[in-house]
Amino acid sequence: xxxxxxxxxxxxxxxxxxxxxxxxxxxxxxxxxxxxxxxxxxxxxxxxxxxxxxxxxxxxxxxxxxxxxxxxxxxxxxxxxxxxxxxxxxxxxxxxxxxxxxxxxxxxxxxxxxxxxxxxxxxxxxxxxxxxxxxxxxxxxxxxxxxxxxxxxxxxxxxxxxxxxxxxxxxxxxxxxxxxxxxxxxxxxxxxxxxxxxxxxxxxxxxxxxxxxxxxxxxxxxxxxxxxxxxxxxxxxxxxxxxxxxxxxxxxxxxxxxxxxxxxxxxxxxxxxxxxxxxxxxxxxxxxxxxxxxxxxxxxxxxxxxxxxxxxxxxxxxxxxxxxxxxxxxxxxxxxxxxxxxxxxxxxxxxxxxxxxxxxxxxxxxxxxxxxxxxxxxxxxxxxxxxxxxxxxxxxxxxxxxxxxxxxxxxxxxxxxxxxxxxxxxxxxxxxxxxxxxxxxxxxxxxxxxxxxxxxxxx
Numbered sequence: 001x002x003x004x005x006x007x008x009x010x011x012x013x014x015x016x017x018x019x020x021x022x023x024x025x026x027x028x029x030x031x032x033x034x035x036x037x038x039x040x041x042x043x044x045x046x047x048x049x050x051x052x053x054x055x056x057x058x059x060x061x062x063x064x065x066x067x068x069x070x071x072x073x074x075x076x077x078x079x080x081x082x083x084x085x086x087x088x089x090x091x092x093x094x095x096x097x098x099x100x101x102x103x104x105x106x107x108x109x110x111x112x113x114x115x116x117x118x119x120x121x122x123x124x125x126x127x128x129x130x131x132x133x134x135x136x137x138x139x140x141x142x143x144x145x146x147x148x149x150x151x152x153x154x155x156x157x158x159x160x161x162x163x164x165x166x167x168x169x170x171x172x173x174x175x176x177x178x179x180x181x182x183x184x185x186x187x188x189x190x191x192x193x194x195x196x197x198x199x200x201x202x203x204x205x206x207x208x209x210x211x212x213x214x215x216x217x218x219x220x221x222x223x224x225x226x227x228x229x230x231x232x233x234x235x236x237x238x239x240x241x242x243x244x245x246x247x248x249x250x251x252x253x254x255x256x257x258x259x260x261x262x263x264x265x266x267x268x269x270x271x272x273x274x275x276x277x278x279x280x281x282x283x284x285x286x287x288x289x290x291x292x293x294x295x296x297x298x299x300x301x302x303x304x305x306x307x308x309x310x311x312x313x314x315x316x317x318x319x320x321x322x323x324x325x326x327x328x329x330x331x332x333x334x335x336x337x338x339x340x341x342x343x344x345x346x347x348x349x350x351x352x353x354x355x356x357x358x359x360x361x362x363x364x365x366x367x368x369x370x371x372x373x374x375x376x377x378x379x380x381x382x383x384x385x386x387x388x389x390x391x392x393x394x395x396x397x398x399x400x401x402x403x404x405x406x407x408x409x410x411x412x413x414x415x416x417x418x419x420x421x422x423x424x425x426x427x428x429x430x431x432x433x434x435x436x437x438x439x440x441x442x443x444x445x446x447x448x449x450x451x452x453x454x455x456x457x458x459x
Contacts, residue, residue, distance in 0.1 A: 019066035024278045025056070025270050031064045034230070035071070037263060038197060044186075044225045046218060046260055050235040051267035053204075054312025057232045060267065061199050073194050074100045080214055081202035089214045093198075093222065094118060100189055100196055111188040117181045179221060186226035196227045204237040208245030211238065219260050231261070272303045275313055279320035288327040289336045298336040301385050305344045308375050308382075319347060322452065330448040335440040341389055342445050346453070349373060356393065357446055363394050367425075368416050376421050387411070387425030391432040396442040404433045 015021075020028050037047065051057045061077060068075040076099035083092040097118070101107050107115060190196055200218075203211050218229050239253035276299050280286065289295040302323075306316050323343055332339045346353040352369050355361055361369070367390055374382035390411075395402050411417075411426045 016066060017070065019063040019070070024274055026274065027060055027063070027268070027270075030268050031060075031067055034064060034265070035068065038073075038195060038228045038230075039193075041195070041228065044195060044223060044227045045262040046223060046229045046231065047263040047265070048231045048233055048235070048257075048261040049265050049267055050233055052312060053234050053237065054314030055267055056270065056313045057234075057267055058201055061201055061230075061232050065197070065199055068197055072192065073197055074105065074189065074191075075197035075199065076100065077199045077201055079202050080200055080211070081205040084206040084210045089210065089217055090221070093214075093217065096198070097185070105189075108188060111185065114181050114185045114188060118178070118185060175221075179224065182222065183224045183226075186224055190226040197230065198222075198227060199230045199232060201232045203231055204234045204241060206241070208241045211241050212245045215257075215260050235264075270313060272307050272316070273299075275316060276303045276306075276320070279317060283320050283324040285320070285324060285327065288324065291334075294334060294336050298340050300381055301337045302340040302344065304375050304381055304385075305341065305373055308373060309344075309348055311348065315348070319343060322347070325452045326445075326448050329452060330444065332440060332445065334435075335445075337385065338389070338392060338440065338442070339445055339449075341385070342442070342449060345373065346449050356396070356442075357450075359397055363390060363397065364413050364416075366390065366393050367411070367413060371416060376417070378420070383421045383424040384428045387428030388432040390425065391429045392442045396446075400441050400443055402433070405430050 020031070034047075034049070049057065049061075065075045065077055076096055078093065078096045080089075083089065101111070186196055200214065203214060206214070218231075222229065235257070239257065240249075242253040242256055243249050243251045280295070280299060285298075286295060289298055302319070306319070311319070323340060326339055326343060327336065330339070342353070345356070352373075355369075356366065367386070370386060370389070374386045376382045376386070407430075409426060409430050411422050411429060414422065417425070
């Protein structure tokens, strides 16, 4: 069921050699821009790519990283949210550095020595944390063995440690030693002037303390030559996270983040129609909507309503997945567009869906409520489809009694709609009444949607 409902970078028609596939979403130019930026700043910096939740940042980042790998860069993606549970980000970030070398790109002798140093220094920095965390799990004897292994790095004169100044100097030396090792490591494995690319994703989903600590470690510890950090974030959400950490929504999170990011870019918006085509192909809706005209009609009205309500790509993705479920259970031949409208209302205007289901309003009241869900600008399909949709609502209110309306039929709600909108809606209302659609009814569509909804959670 998860594969049936889920769309991700793994399901895009792509390959390692062509990460963007046919690039239906037109994101290769932005990928090229990022690559151009990182290639011109090998001294190292921190870059942020901003986009709201559900806009496809994670998919894009995986595609971009694969593109970088194809071009000879060493790149990796670190999922901050997956590592939040473990608390301490230093070791998690360092362990991700393991992805910068492998059998095809082995470390040099110098690189191996530096890597060994990098693994020891963090243990020194968090000795107390390690002992406390594992003491109950492996016993004192095992801890003693670990401490003996790193004794030279961990033990100093006890009396010397009693001085606060001495402690500070010791920690400062450890910090400088560690940072110098990082600099040497990056310089050793960076090749042909190409920096290491370290992408951090899902930081805005982390707990406030962890998110802030990751930012602080990146800027003050890992911000070194030959490493470029790229943070994939929803900046508005991250600002709220930071404000939560400092306990005040008056805290200037915008200024705080400016300290960390050397470059900020916004993920370009995607054309809804392009994404809808990708979803229709991915969920194989062409097999359920056989007519090309019907498929185009269905997709156009769904895209129109999605744009009107500013749905995210993730919301639109789940919508098309649920369309597949409903259309699989119900043959809505020639009225697939009606299924699309009802599903969008059910998912993103659920109170209105319930009021339609329960027949709570008059047709005029429904028209007023639906107005904000349709794009009614000139030359838009909105007025056309709203007029046709209102006819089906009227049939539903009349207990599925379908009748043709008179030639002089007019909708007259001038205080809610312009005269041009009313004329278009009236004409389409009347045209819909002439169609032979005896097997199609709003009642059946509502029934199928409610049946499927028992098994699929709303987005």
